[in-house]
Amino acid sequence: MTTFDVIELSGSPRERGVAHGEALADEIAANVETYLTRFAHEGVAADTAREQADEFVPLIESVNEAYAAEMRGVAEGSGLPLTDVALLNVRYEVIYTAWKERTERRAAGEASVADAGVDGCTSFGVLPSASADGRTYVGQNWDWLAPIAETIVLARVRRPDAPDHLVFTEAGIVGGKAGVNEHGIGMGINGLTSPRDGANPFRKPIHVRCREVMDAERLDEAMAPIVETHRPASANFMLGSADGVGQGGSRAGGGEVIDLETAPERFAHLNPTNGILTHSNHFVDDGIESLTEGRGPSTMYRAARLRRHLTAERDDGGVTVAGIQAGLRDHFGRPSSVCSHVDESLPEEEYGQTNASLVIDLDGRRIHAVRGPPCGGEYETYELAA
Ligand SMILES: [Zn+2]
Structure with missing residues (x-):
């Protein structure tokens, strides 16, 4: 399929999030698996990635309350833990932290640590x-x-x-x-x-x-x-x-x-x-x-x-x-x-x-x-x- 599905999100932040979560529950769960696999490939265990995601929840609350409410709605609508929804929303931050550690290990002479492939665009x-x-x-x-x-x-x-x-x-x-x-x-x-x-x-x-x-x-x-x-x-x-x-x-x-x-x-x-x-x-x-x-x-x-x-x-x-x-x-x-x-x-x-x-x-x-x-x-x- 080369066409896109369009999801319609309206109402309060929570209502938008719930609609998003209900419409895409399977796809969200698949993304969590894809990113956990990718993080593991970068040397970040699932538990570590989830701990980091949890730490971001109060931070997102403090910088953009509506965003946090919409994220909670996605968790509610999809039936997935808030941690896993947060994990997707901060996947840049988790992966860049992994790259940072990799770069430092290489700099310390661990030549066996390969460079990560970076996304294009x-x-x-x-x-x-x-x-x-x-x-x-x-x-x-x-x-x-x-x-x-x-x-x-x-x-x-x-x-x-x-x-x-x-x-x-x-x-x-x-x-x-x-x-x-x-x-x-x-x-x-x-x-x-x-x-x-x-x-x-x-x-x-x-x-x-x-x-x-x-x-x-x-x-x-x-x-x-x-x-x-x-x-x-x-x-x-x-x-x-x-x-x-x-x-x-x-x-x-x-x-x-x-x-x-x-x-x-x-x-x-x-x-x-x-x-x-x-x-x-x-x-x-x-x-x-x-x-x-x-x-x-x-x-x-x-x-x-x-x-x-x-x-x-x-x-x-x-x-x-x-x-x-x-x-x-x-x-x-x-x-x-x-x-x-x-x-x-x-x-x-x-x-x-x-x-x-x-x-x-x-x-x-x-x-x-x-x-x-x-x-x-x-x-x-x-x-x-x-
Ligand atoms: Zn082509």
């Missing part, structure tokens, strides 16, 4: 000046553990007191990753790694920040939850806004995209060049030491290739949705390509691929998406307003 942003239809786009290929392709969904979230949004998420995780809200705020996310990841994991988790991006009415409000406090681990955020207010007399155009490269205590931003921005899994900013290139060298060409493709599209009449989709199906370097496939030379626990390909139309509040590698199916269109 190639993301983009297109300004109205570069798109054929004058709209603003963001999106990505989301590359991660292959079994997760079976348990991802789109969630249409309707909230009485905060913006409605349509997001892509993993079953059990409250804060979606790529998505768009009713104000035309859009987001994509890619993995990054830098030396201080996981050194102080007990900070506002990355998925909580993703939800807070979808709470924003303006681009600066979307950026704030990412940059205003120190982070548990590195991550890249591709953000965009189709500004409903308009640009007045400015010739800069009516939309904006910006990329935030974040390490735990530092961050950098990238603006579009000639209307186009692309990113993969390494820090472009020279001020932050980047570790991903040594673990997954394809990051050094994936963003460059997507940029070159989108630039050619722009010069050939403007970037179209079909043009973006063609770029996301690029097989140069397969399996380590923009359209990423399983590398069967790796241990099975590290099998990864493009699990979702998403082109987000911020003006239209809609997502064109394929589940799994985008070469395997046609993009379907999912509307926030449906």
